[in-house]
């Protein structure tokens with residue numbers, strides 16, 4: 055009895071098929087997770103000198119400090135922050151609020167989520183309830199409350215606040231943020247109906263020394279907050295344009311898989327990262343502060359650009 059001729063051919067073919075499938079899967083994984091080079095051409099940035107002029111117009115006093123109060127931390131593989139094959143080394147990401155302060159008043163930028171959301175969405179470790187409570191109290195005393203963008207880890211401290219009605223008149227949303235507020239940001243329909251949004255299409259001063267700069271990409275409502283301090287230092291809060299200085303040091307964006315999951319404008323975010331590298335390399339008086347960065351922002355605190363925590367401004371009664 056002889057073996058039918060087709061059987062050995064099938065047996066010889068399957069290693070080839072398996073090899074092709076594995077190669078395709080590896081290539082897809084590499085594209086989705088390990089490569090996110092930044093464009094090399096002229097970066098599409100904003101005009102820093104124009105922003106400086108707008109910020110310093112008039113003779114009203116400039117802010118004296120920018121404080122950072124970290125409410126929570128989470129730890130992710132480097133490859134998920136900046137595309138690479140390094141899934142072993144972990145990077146700490148912070149969830150902070152920022153306070154732009156004058157001697158007798160202040161603005162708060164971003165308001166991280168409450169503990170239950172940290173448990174559900176960010177692994178639940180390293181949550182500082184005292185910091186959350188401190189930020190919640192600081193929000194009640196703020197002149198203005200600004201958001202770098204409309205994601206839950208930046209807004210739920212306001213949307214889920216038991217004092218929302220008290221905060222609402224001082225929440226300054228852009229029209230883009232209001233129109234693209236995701237459901238999990240925590241605002242219900244009544245809350246949103248009571249908020250207004252102003253279009254942000256060019257650098258706009260919101261207080262002496264403080265300029266909002268439109269930076270859509272990570273979300274449609276993303277913006278930078280530029281702060282000119284009275285001592286000549288400058289701070290640029292860039293929200294989630296990049297997640298870390300790791301992205302700037304290595305000139306690499308977020309993995310494509312995450313950009314797709316987040317619904318980002320990929321071209322815009324990669325161009326923004328390149329423009330931020332140019333700024334970082336050319337402007338020694340400017341601290342670039344990604345919201346979730348830990349290590350480099352700590353070095354900015356040591357260098358005096360940022361304060362750790364908020365200054366004690368009495369909350370409104």
Ligand SMILES: [Zn+2]
Pocket residue numbers: 205207208294345346
């Ligand atoms: Zn974020």
